[in-house]
Amino acid sequence: MPELPEVEITRRSFAQRISGARITAARLGAPLRWPLGIAPDALVGRRVKAVDRRGKYLILRLSNAETAADAGVLLIHLGMSGRLLFADALPPPGPHDHFDLHTDQGLLRLHDPRRFGAVVWSPSLDDDPARKLLARLGVEPLSDEFDPARFYQALRRRSGPIKQVLLAGGVVAGAGNIYACEALFEAGIRPDTPACRLSRSRADRLHAAIRAVLARAIERGGSTLRDFASADGQAGHFQLDAAVYGRAGQPCRRCGAPIRLMRQGQRSTYFCARCQRR
């Protein structure tokens, strides 16, 4: 479900409301992608200081309720079908509700039918398992660290198709299947172009397109393809703006040629063969 914009929208929808909350209980459901790494009861008495984001991970920073000392982090990943809810009260957990964090300011729940998501406790971001999970992520696309010259240099070292390089997230984090397709359309680049063959000026266009597409998607509240909603239940609207994603056979909004669909590494890639060139 969630790429960077959906994760960021989710973060914004409950970060303020949960900030400072004292954990009163925690419950696990069916196993997720990785084990929690701590007994749920051991979380009781800690506070949620802040909610940050790195790539597609949410980071709940915990502190000891009495001493205010740092008390680890909870990394939350939504996988393909995950979604968070945060409310004063929620119905009893159903078969797809795999993590409940009860606090004195509300109940945070992870709902994830496919269970590719995860909730992982780590002593700090610099310790495993958080360190290991975050180590492979590329730069944050909306930060100053993402700059055109370094982006171009990083692409020169990759021979794979640019779409798959973006999806892998090792160069720049956060673009998934929707936004990788959309950014490549906006930059006029065919998704199967070898990353190392992009000129500096085309890499610059792609750099700008990635930023613009992700920023616009956040403004629109993310994409709701089937069931995405923020932690307070708001659906997103970016899917209505999509130029190529999910539009196979429909006319390109720019030139009218039919949008094409191809497989790249067992993922669907949508593109306009007239507007996007190698």
Place this chain on the structure above:
DNA sequence: CTATGGACCTGAATGC
């Protein structure tokens, strides 16, 4: 080191 394919899991949509 990089690139590729398989694995994980459930539910909805499609095809015969």
Place this chain on the structure above:
DNA sequence: TGCATTCAGGTCCATA
């Protein structure tokens, strides 16, 4: 109607 197949917003791991 029923059953099999395909596809879905991610990413880790083994293999070459």
